[in-house]
Amino acid sequence: MKTKGLRRPFGQKKSVSLFTLGTMRALESEEQMYRVVKAAFHAGINHLETAPAYGPAEIFLGKALRRLKQEEIEPDGGWIITSKILPGSSFCEGKKQLKNLLSRLKKERIDNLAVHGLNLYEHLHWTLDGDGAKLLRWAQEEGLISQVGFSSHGELSLIKEGIKSKRFDFCSLHLHLLDPERIPLALYALDNGMGVMAISPADKGGRLFDPSPTLIKDCSPYEPIKLAYRFLLAKGISTLTIGAFQPKDLNIAKQLLNASENLDQKEINAINHLQKQRELRLGETLCGQCKQCLPCPQAVPINEILRLRNLSLGHDLTVFAKERYNLIGKAGHWWETVNATACNHCGDCMPRCPNNLPIPNLLEETHQLLAAAPRRRLWS
Ligand code: SF4
Numbered sequence: 001m002k003t004k005g006l007r008r009p010f011g012q013k014k015s016v017s018l019f020t021l022g023t024m025r026a027l028e029s030e031e032q033m034y035r036v037v038k039a040a041f042h043a044g045i046n047h048l049e050t051a052p053a054y055g056p057a058e059i060f061l062g063k064a065l066r067r068l069k070q071e072e073i074e075p076d077g078g079w080i081i082t083s084k085i086l087p088g089s090s091f092c093e094g095k096k097q098l099k100n101l102l103s104r105l106k107k108e109r110i111d112n113l114a115v116h117g118l119n120l121y122e123h124l125h126w127t128l129d130g131d132g133a134k135l136l137r138w139a140q141e142e143g144l145i146s147q148v149g150f151s152s153h154g155e156l157s158l159i160k161e162g163i164k165s166k167r168f169d170f171c172s173l174h175l176h177l178l179d180p181e182r183i184p185l186a187l188y189a190l191d192n193g194m195g196v197m198a199i200s201p202a203d204k205g206g207r208l209f210d211p212s213p214t215l216i217k218d219c220s221p222y223e224p225i226k227l228a229y230r231f232l233l234a235k236g237i238s239t240l241t242i243g244a245f246q247p248k249d250l251n252i253a254k255q256l257l258n259a260s261e262n263l264d265q266k267e268i269n270a271i272n273h274l275q276k277q278r279e280l281r282l283g284e285t286l287c288g289q290c291k292q293c294l295p296c297p298q299a300v301p302i303n304e305i306l307r308l309r310n311l312s313l314g315h316d317l318t319v320f321a322k323e324r325y326n327l328i329g330k331a332g333h334w335w336e337t338v339n340a341t342a343c344n345h346c347g348d349c350m351p352r353c354p355n356n357l358p359i360p361n362l363l364e365e366t367h368q369l370l371a372a373a374p375r376r377r378l379w380s
């Protein structure tokens with residue numbers, strides 16, 4: 001059985017569907033993974049994203065793909081698999097990890113291997129000059145992988161350097177309608193011939209699968225998740241990941257199978273309205289995300305914390321904002337390490353803010369608004 005939706009270039013090799021199945025949520029059983037991958041096929045998806053860090057995902061995925069092959073369920077040109085490897089291992093250890101990864105997937109080779117979490121400069125050096133460089137070269141020469149990429153939660157300058165290095169064929173970035181800061185980097189990567197995958201734009205972009213009534217109104221007449229996906233697809237982002245828990249989570253991918261066209265006027269109006277509503281609700285306390293207040297001597301990530309405040313008060317996304325805020329300091333180099341309580345009210349940042357925001361007070365208020373018990377963290 002064959003099915004096909006629109007494909008976009010992803011680096012120099014095989015083209016990928018507009019949506020990618022992220023396998024980090026279908027971890028309850030082999031059967032669940034099988035049902036989700038089958039649904040991905042029926043949604044026109046040909047690209048599967050996994051990682052050793054997603055627990056049993058690779059094992060379940062390997063078995064699901066075998067079963068689907070027996071049922072002759074495979075996209076035209078076959079499945080494209082992207083897995084990942086954490087930076088920092090020795091050459092020998094990395095070889096072992098890659099061989100184990102292939103064995104769990106029951107594959108002799110995969111299309112794409114990404115450095116998982118190129119978040120620090122030392123990760124970039126590992127990849128370009130260290131044992132990582134040796135490992136990736138070896139893996140390509142042996143034909144175990146076709147393309148090399150990276151995912152990053154790191155600072156913009158680091159991501160830019162990764163792209164500029166020309167070592168990578170693709171990258172996975174946080175690109176969101178409600179947090180478009182990295183869009184210029186994504187466009188830069190596309191201009192450099194790289195594939196760009198948006199990391200979980202629904203979940204990490206504001207828990208858009210469970211939007212607040214306020215956000216629903218703000219995005220009307222579109223569902224927030226659909227508007228967010230269309231925003232990214234219209235920008236030319238190669239593919240968007242959906243971390244499906246059950247087959248019906250992929251219905252939206254089926255609906256947007258070919259939705260690559262530019263935004264129409266109605267969609268543009270909806271996005272403008274969304275921004276306008278945020279500005280109206282936050283009034284003079286809106287943080288414009290310009291970062292001119294940085295650096296803070298206490299390393300407080302002022303813009304990130306006030307971005308969460310923007311979302312909480314601007315669109316009633318408090319559940320999401322709390323989830324992110326309470327991860328600060330608990331996710332190593334994957335997220336911010338210092339929260340608002342580190343502010344000692346020195347006032348250094350305030351003259352630099354073009355909006356004249358009372359930054360220390362807003363930070364304090366945000367802490368009171370968002371500090372709470374965190375949810376379980378999923379890899380991204
Ligand atoms: S007032 Fe607080 S946030 Fe601003 S620079 Fe001083 S410590 Fe940092």
Ligand code: SF4
Pocket residue numbers: 286287288289290291292293294302303306352353354355356357359
């Ligand atoms: S300078 Fe002001 S507006 Fe700009 S990011 Fe900092 S707090 Fe926000």
